[in-house]
Amino acid sequence: MASCVFCKIVAGELPCFKIYEDEYFLAFLDINPWVEGHTLVIPKKHYRWVWDLPNKETAKSGEPTIEEYFAVVHKIANHYRQILGTEFVMSWVYGWDVPHAHIHLFPASRGKIAFYPKQKLSPLSPEKGHQLAERLKVK
Ligand SMILES: [Zn+2]
Incomplete structure (x- = not known):
């Protein structure tokens, strides 16, 4: 979807601090984090809702499934x-x-529980984002 921010990230038109990537899914740091390491996991294909992904019985060839997503x-x-x-x-x-x-x-974080915070943290700076993505990346 041309106007979708996440589709632009998938297409490489917008940068992201990548944590994980495979054929169908991408995970990256939220640039407006609520806690340190706040991560978003998305299907590369545009679906409006998580529950719109097909399952392994209904998926057409080449489509990601909800099982693979989870x-x-x-x-x-x-x-x-x-x-x-x-x-x-x-x-x-x-x-x-x-x-x-x-x-x-x-x-x-170690020994600290991440409850829903009252206020977001500061937006991720490029330095902090790279550093954190390097540390948290699934290799
Ligand atoms: Zn999209």
Whole structure:
């Protein structure tokens, strides 16, 4: 979708701080984070809602499935749990802010629980974004 911000990120027309990428999905840092490491996991193909993705029975050839989507979210969340030394990665399927399917992940820092904050953090600077993406990246 030409006017969609996330489609522009997928197309490389807008930059992002990449955490994970495969054929069908992309994860990157939210540039207006609510907690440090706030990550968005999206299908590369434009779907309005997470629940619009087909499942493995209904997907046409070449389409991502909801099972694969949650497997990617699972992989990233458990990666964060491991490298950040925390059990807690809050995750949200909300979908109101950008009209392209996305799942929020809010990793807790070691010993600190990431509750919904009253105020967002400062927008990510290029330096901070690169540094954080390097640290959190799924390799
Ligand atoms: Zn889109």
